[in-house]
Amino acid sequence: MAIRRRKDRAKQYQVYWNNPFTGKRESVSFDTLAEARKEDSLVQHRLKHERESFRPEEEDLRRTGGTVAEIIPMYLASKKFTPDNLQTTLEHLRPVGAAFDRREVLSLEKKDFIKFISDAAAKGIKITTSHRRLGILRSAIAWAAENGIIDHNPIQDMKLPQGQYEVFVPPSPAEASAILSVIQKHVYRAVALSIFLGVRVGPSELFKLRWNDVDLGRGVIRVWSANKNAKRPYRDVPIRPSLLVEMKGWREEDREKGHDNFIITYRGQPIKSMKSGWRAALRRAGITRRIRPYDLRHAFATLALDAGADIKAISDVMGHADPTMILKHYQHTTEALRRSAVEAVPDLIPETTRPSQDCTSGKASEGSAPQ
Numbered sequence: 001m002a003i004r005r006r007k008d009r010a011k012q013y014q015v016y017w018n019n020p021f022t023g024k025r026e027s028v029s030f031d032t033l034a035e036a037r038k039e040d041s042l043v044q045h046r047l048k049h050e051r052e053s054f055r056p057e058e059e060d061l062r063r064t065g066g067t068v069a070e071i072i073p074m075y076l077a078s079k080k081f082t083p084d085n086l087q088t089t090l091e092h093l094r095p096v097g098a099a100f101d102r103r104e105v106l107s108l109e110k111k112d113f114i115k116f117i118s119d120a121a122a123k124g125i126k127i128t129t130s131h132r133r134l135g136i137l138r139s140a141i142a143w144a145a146e147n148g149i150i151d152h153n154p155i156q157d158m159k160l161p162q163g164q165y166e167v168f169v170p171p172s173p174a175e176a177s178a179i180l181s182v183i184q185k186h187v188y189r190a191v192a193l194s195i196f197l198g199v200r201v202g203p204s205e206l207f208k209l210r211w212n213d214v215d216l217g218r219g220v221i222r223v224w225s226a227n228k229n230a231k232r233p234y235r236d237v238p239i240r241p242s243l244l245v246e247m248k249g250w251r252e253e254d255r256e257k258g259h260d261n262f263i264i265t266y267r268g269q270p271i272k273s274m275k276s277g278w279r280a281a282l283r284r285a286g287i288t289r290r291i292r293p294y295d296l297r298h299a300f301a302t303l304a305l306d307a308g309a310d311i312k313a314i315s316d317v318m319g320h321a322d323p324t325m326i327l328k329h330y331q332h333t334t335e336a337l338r339r340s341a342v343e344a345v346p347d348l349i350p351e352t353t354r355p356s357q358d359c360t361s362g363k364a365s366e367g368s369a370p371q
Contacts, residue, residue, distance in 0.1 A: 003036045015039045020047065021055050021070060066150065068108075068137065069101040074149065075140035084203050084272075092133045095120070105141055105150055110158050117160065131160065170299035171291050178285040186266045187277035189250060193263070194296035196243045198304075198318040200226050201293045203272055205319075209263045211251065219244050225319055235319050301326060 005012050011029035013036035019026050030036045046053050072093065081089060099116050100108070117130045138155060145153035171179065176195055183191060190206060199205045204226035213222040219239045225232055239247065247263075254260065262270040278293050297318070304314045305326070315323040 003033070003040050005033075015043060017043050017047070019054050020051055021073065066105055066144075067101065068103050068105060068140075069097065071105055071144045071149065072097070072137070072140050075143045078143065078147075082204075089136060092136055096133050096137050100137065105144065106152075106154050108141075108154055110155070110160070113155070113158065113160055127161070131162075134160070168290070168292060168295050168298070170295040170302050171287075173303070175285070175287055175291070176296075176299060178287065179281050182284040183281040184277050186264055186271065187274050187281060189264050190271075190274050190293075191281075191296060192243060192246065194293070195299050195303075196240055197221065197223070197237050198297055198300035198314075199223055199237075200319070201274075201297055207262070207264055207271055210261055211254065211263060212261075214239075214247065214251075214263070216244065216248055216251065223319065232319070232321070235316065237317055 002016060004014050004016070006014060006029075009029065011031050013031070013033050014027050014029045015036050016025060016027035028039060030039065076086070076089070096116075099119075100112070103112070113134055116134065117127055120130045121127060138158075141150070141155060142153055144150045145156075176191070180188060180191055190201070193199060193209065194201050194206060199209070205223055208224060209221065213224070215221070219241070220236050221239055222234050222236050224234045250263065254263075257268070259265055259268055264271055274293055282288075282291060301314055301318060304317075305311075311326050312323050315326050318326075320326065
């Protein structure tokens with residue numbers, strides 16, 4: 001916000017400022033310095049006390065399509081993000097804003113998105129990360145079209161080149177046992193609850209677990225959802241007997257310390273991350289391959305599938321809206337399970353067509369001619 005003189009213009013004195021909602025440079029020109037100073041004072045007042053007066057009218061956005069910088073704040077305001085989720089979303093939007101903030105939404109094309117992915121890849125950023133960032137922009141544009149803020153979605157049917165998603169193999173039972181034997185006490189609870197309850201690892205579910213959501217008598221814990229399925233705000237998950245015994249011990253221990261709120265704490269305070277404790281446990285357990293804390297949830301699904309558990313039941317326990325998610329994402333079955341699948345097919349080979357060969361010795365049976 002300032003005044004500048006442009007001697008080559010009919011109206012030499014220009015007041016200019018950045019719109020706090022769109023980020024666009026706006027200006028107005030005057031014949032005299034006195035008029036410019038008066039306008040500058042009014043703009044300063046509006047920026048300080050009447051900031052909403054700079055917000056674009058929806059009709060203006062509908063007519064022009066608006067810029068990305070205008071659409072994104074409205075989209076974010078319409079969503080009920082938790083503070084942590086909002087912070088993560090804003091971090092992903094920084095490079096998106098740097099590339100697209102001043103672009104009119106209706107002018108966006110596939111080549112713009114491909115260039116974003118290409119430029120990011122040149123900096124060592126994975127295509128999958130770029131897809132996640134662009135996904136927020138695409139959701140915002142779709143929301144704007146659905147709510148009539150723009151008259152159509154210019155990228156509705158756009159398909160982008162897909163990256164190679166890294167496949168993570170969850171910890172085996174032996175690895176999980178090794179980790180639990182060397183891990184810190186508060187992280188031990190996190191690992192045990194993740195493997196045996198299948199909750200989402202992190203602040204969305206695991207670190208929100210509270211003692212007042214646990215019914216030790218019934219052996220059930222209420223897990224509040226990660227806002228991924230509004231129709232199911234929570235799910236009641238049975239606690240297996242061995243874990244229930246441990247949790248009763250944890251409860252008594254916490255009561256003695258006066259910790260009656262969160263189940264997983266460090267020095268009496270709830271935790272937001274277990275990365276450092278997790279890395280230390282992997283090191284002490286002698287595990288060198290990459291395993292993420294989130295893979296503990298995958299381990300729950302994999303082990304349940306291996307044991308022959310019902311897919312719908314696994315889906316309910318894990319809080320998936322669609323049971324097919326289980327088949328799509330958790331396919332790290334054991335050799336024993338794969339062998340049982342093969343052997344489950346009936347033996348259809350007629351006895352008369354079988355070669356009379358001793359398969360164990362590799363020699364023809366006595367009294368038969370070699371084939």
